[in-house]
Amino acid sequence: xxxxxxxxxxxxxxxxxxxxxxxxxxxxxxxxxxxxxxxxxxxxxxxxxxxxxxxxxxxxxxxxxxxxxxxxxxxxxxxxxxxxxxxxxxxxxxxxxxxxxxxxxxxxxxxxxxxxxxxxxxxxxxxxxxxxxxxxxxxxxxxxxxxxxxxxxxxxxxxxxxxxxxxxxxxxxxxxxxxxxxxxxxxxxxxxxxxxxxxxxxxxxxxxxxxxxxxxxxxxxxxxxxxxxxxxxxxxxxxxxxxxxxxxxxxxxxxxxxxxxxxxxxxxxxxxxxxxxxxxxxxxxxxxxxxxxxxxxxxxxxxxxxxxxxxxxxxxxxxxxxxxxxxxxxxxxxxxxxxxxxxxxxxxxxxxxxxxxxxxxxxxxxxxxxxxxxxxxxxxxxxxxxxxxxxxxxxxxxxxxxxxxxxxxxxxxxxxxxxxxxxxxxxx
Amino acid sequence: xxxxxxxxxxxxxxxxxxxxxxxxxxxxxxxxxxxxxxxxxxxxxxxxxxxxxxxxxxxxxxxxxxxxxxxxxxxxxxxxxxxxxxxxxxxxxxxxxxxxxxxxxxxxxxxxxxxxxxxxxxxxxxxxxxxxxxxxxxxxxxxxxxxxxxxxxxxxxxxxxxxxxxxxxxxxxxxxxxxxxxxxxxxxxxxxxxxxxxxxxxxxxxxxxxxxxxxxxxxxxxxxxxxxxxxxxxxxxxxxxxxxxxxxxxxxxxxxxxxx
Numbered sequence: 001x002x003x004x005x006x007x008x009x010x011x012x013x014x015x016x017x018x019x020x021x022x023x024x025x026x027x028x029x030x031x032x033x034x035x036x037x038x039x040x041x042x043x044x045x046x047x048x049x050x051x052x053x054x055x056x057x058x059x060x061x062x063x064x065x066x067x068x069x070x071x072x073x074x075x076x077x078x079x080x081x082x083x084x085x086x087x088x089x090x091x092x093x094x095x096x097x098x099x100x101x102x103x104x105x106x107x108x109x110x111x112x113x114x115x116x117x118x119x120x121x122x123x124x125x126x127x128x129x130x131x132x133x134x135x136x137x138x139x140x141x142x143x144x145x146x147x148x149x150x151x152x153x154x155x156x157x158x159x160x161x162x163x164x165x166x167x168x169x170x171x172x173x174x175x176x177x178x179x180x181x182x183x184x185x186x187x188x189x190x191x192x193x194x195x196x197x198x199x200x201x202x203x204x205x206x207x208x209x210x211x212x213x214x215x216x217x218x219x220x221x222x223x224x225x226x227x228x229x230x231x232x233x234x235x236x237x238x239x240x241x242x243x244x245x246x247x248x249x250x251x252x253x254x255x256x257x258x259x260x261x262x263x264x265x266x267x268x269x270x271x272x273x274x275x276x277x278x279x280x281x282x283x284x285x286x287x288x289x290x291x292x293x294x295x296x297x298x299x300x301x302x303x304x305x306x307x308x309x310x311x312x313x314x315x316x317x318x319x320x321x322x323x324x325x326x327x328x329x330x331x332x333x334x335x336x337x338x339x340x341x342x343x344x345x346x347x348x349x350x351x352x353x354x355x356x357x358x359x360x361x362x363x364x365x366x367x368x369x370x371x372x373x374x375x376x377x378x379x380x381x382x383x384x385x386x387x388x389x390x391x392x393x394x395x396x397x398x399x400x401x402x403x404x405x406x407x408x409x410x411x412x413x414x415x416x417x418x419x420x421x422x423x424x425x426x427x428x
Numbered sequence: 429x430x431x432x433x434x435x436x437x438x439x440x441x442x443x444x445x446x447x448x449x450x451x452x453x454x455x456x457x458x459x460x461x462x463x464x465x466x467x468x469x470x471x472x473x474x475x476x477x478x479x480x481x482x483x484x485x486x487x488x489x490x491x492x493x494x495x496x497x498x499x500x501x502x503x504x505x506x507x508x509x510x511x512x513x514x515x516x517x518x519x520x521x522x523x524x525x526x527x528x529x530x531x532x533x534x535x536x537x538x539x540x541x542x543x544x545x546x547x548x549x550x551x552x553x554x555x556x557x558x559x560x561x562x563x564x565x566x567x568x569x570x571x572x573x574x575x576x577x578x579x580x581x582x583x584x585x586x587x588x589x590x591x592x593x594x595x596x597x598x599x600x601x602x603x604x605x606x607x608x609x610x611x612x613x614x615x616x617x618x619x620x621x622x623x624x625x626x627x628x629x630x631x632x633x634x635x636x637x638x639x640x641x642x643x644x645x646x647x648x649x650x651x652x653x654x655x656x657x658x659x660x661x662x663x664x665x666x667x668x669x670x671x672x673x674x675x676x677x678x679x680x681x682x683x684x685x686x687x688x
Contacts, residue, residue: 195533195549196542198522202530205519211501212479212511213592214534223540 017186024178028171038242039282041174044181045238046278050266051188052231053259058268059192060224061204062117063125066132067232067259069112070105072251073135074233076145077104079152079240086158094159094167098180098237105233106226113225117218120207124221132253139248151247154240167241177238184231189271191227200224258285261303267315276314293363294355327421329414336407343400350393353378357385430493432457432596432626433478433509438487438497440470440477440650447473449650450487455643457492457595460627462641470650471630472514475600478628479511480504491596506534510594514601514630516581518588520574524565527573527584529556531591556591562621563587579610583617590621597622599629603636615639646670 027040049071056062078101084090085097092100116127139146146152157168167173191197199220202210207217240246249255258281266277288295310317324330353373357380360371369381378385433455440448447470455461463471476482478489480501489497496504519527529546532555538544546552560566563583568576573584586602602618603611615636618629631637637644637658644661646654648670654661661667 190545191542193545193547194542195538195544195546196540198526198530198546199533199540201522201526202519205521206517209513209517209519209588210530212505213531213588214502214505215540216500216502219540223542227542 074236101237109229267313346396
């Protein structure tokens, strides 16, 4: 595995955070449609959730299968608080409701995390799974709090508005989410630069040794879990405000699995990986699911390939290529990249045609055997369609493999050159 | 009088097997003690008992007069005892500097804080730099620990052990797997960084033992059969018989004297 550290130059840091704020501020002016408006809001929420999850997975080595418990319970408490404002029982401004969600998430993390963080590794993962199932089962039992099948709905235009901001229009709620996203990302980055944040990395790397330098690893995991619970709750509270409805599904294991999957896809080894993951999560859930019924299958396949071939996620791919680029060697391999991309596309087209035919047979057989895939008419029971699709896929596979071999030799040559260059610079 | 480290009738069984069978040992502050003995004699187990990795079956351990048996490793470490490991035990995905900084944090009182930036902790950073110079890894400051050479990793292992400022140091075969020339350099390094501290070390290399130790404890079958100055231990017939096989084992005695 390639390894290197991300060196924070102070000027660079200001530029990066400035750009981040700029992107958050300008995004709704660039993407103006209704759909993109709701997607941007959801991306902010997902970014906070994935980053808080990565505090456990990437920074603490804690594989949690139940992170949605904390985002979800945060969302429920926030929406009950919102209804209390509407009913005139509470005078908390609507803009602070995400913090209410955060405190709720933190409170539940204090309570449940005490049990889960007693263990690490596989037992930890098992216990989080158990807790997630427990909370989901409870959501079906206590319909007063969880709202049963209908969930709890609310109206975010509540209480007194400040400067005419009611959070009614989508754009206003977007900017509220954007502010929370910026502050939460900054705070979570700051956490990685503190003593607890660093010892958390040490606990991930070698828990046994940490015990012999004076730290109680259980305590370290517990504190990190509570902090992650807070940010998860903030994300849940923002979700409650954004959708104005919270259903039991938000504490479900499916949601927890989503956080795990997209945090990993984005890249758990770098701080910014889960930001990519959060964006991908919304793209997949909103766009890909519109595009094809088999979207979960494609997602699963993508996840599989990432785990096998790029366990550092997209972030690590970016960082590896940045390293190559910083030594001015990217132009040696860009041809291979184009080749890999094109042949992968060919494989995808062939495979997707077959997947779509199978789905058509299973779900839409009443409509006949004919379907259109990317403008090409296919017959789901026709030999020629199947032959054509598998021919496309196998051709793609063959070419991909050829280019991949070429690429691997080029890649390792470049790595050797870079190592030499580094040695040379060290000696100079 | 209080000893830096005192073991009283320490016993440890794994199932029905007795590994440590009533060890008594009293180490004065500032003494350098080498623990020698054949393979499987229980030297490493002894270290694991003292450092809290395992709890003893019976018996007592005192650190500067305070009971430490049945305490957790981190509690024992906070009371001033630190150990290294026979198999390198560092933080592989952190840089050399970060490894050492983690090791100094608790002793400087930063505990679990997340309200301070590491870059602002001048004392912790200076101390980590100081230890990095001491173990001569200052040129490898930002290299990840997993990318160091074996000898460098061993040095970092010692660095992490001493960085917390403990006054009783346990080194479990610090020179294991090193070449002759590396060992020689490493011994002077250990002498240097443990100056003024109480040192216990498990060691196989007789050259190292005689170069480093004020006193030698010989452990055989879970018992300390001799604890004395190197000269006295060498001429002790019990040691010669138990540890070296037979009293007339010429080559083995030669081995002992060769290290002189």
